[in-house]
Each structure stands twice: as C-alpha cells, then as structure tokens.
Amino acid sequence: MHGFDFDLVRRMPSRSAARQSTYLSLTGMARRYGEVTVTVGTVPRQATLA
Structure with missing residues (x-):
C-alpha cells in the first residue's frame, strides 16, 4: 500500500x-x-471525515 501526505x-x-x-x-x-474535511462536533466530541 502506498501512502501520501x-x-x-x-x-x-x-x-x-x-x-x-x-x-x-x-x-x-x-x-x-x-x-478532505475533518469535523469535530461540540456534543459529543466525535469526529467525522468527509
């Protein structure tokens, strides 16, 4: 698997x-x-990746 930054x-x-x-x-x-967007909500502090 090849990665990237x-x-x-x-x-x-x-x-x-x-x-x-x-x-x-x-x-x-x-x-x-x-x-790419990473969002962390206030309640609960749960991250979503879109």
Missing part, C-alpha cells in the same frame, strides 16, 4: 448554526481524492 488547515464554518455545533473543522486537498 497532505496538509489540513483550520476552517471556520460559514453558517452561524454550524459554528455553534462545531468544535474544530480542518480541511485540505488530498491529491486524487480531492477535498
């Missing part, structure tokens, strides 16, 4: 409701996969 940067959600329910949101470009 990519950088994630902090992003603030644009909608007010999303800002209230988001603890941390990181986004970046992952070559052939396109945009």
Whole structure:
C-alpha cells in the first residue's frame, strides 16, 4: 500500500448554526481524492471525515 501526505488547515464554518455545533473543522486537498474535511462536533466530541 502506498501512502501520501497532505496538509489540513483550520476552517471556520460559514453558517452561524454550524459554528455553534462545531468544535474544530480542518480541511485540505488530498491529491486524487480531492477535498478532505475533518469535523469535530461540540456534543459529543466525535469526529467525522468527509
């Protein structure tokens, strides 16, 4: 299996409701996969990867 590196940067959600329910949101470009976003919600602190 071949790996690759990519950088994630902090992003603030644009909608007010999303800002209230988001603890941390990181986004970046992952070559052939396109945009990668990791979001951690405030309650429960659970991460999702899209």
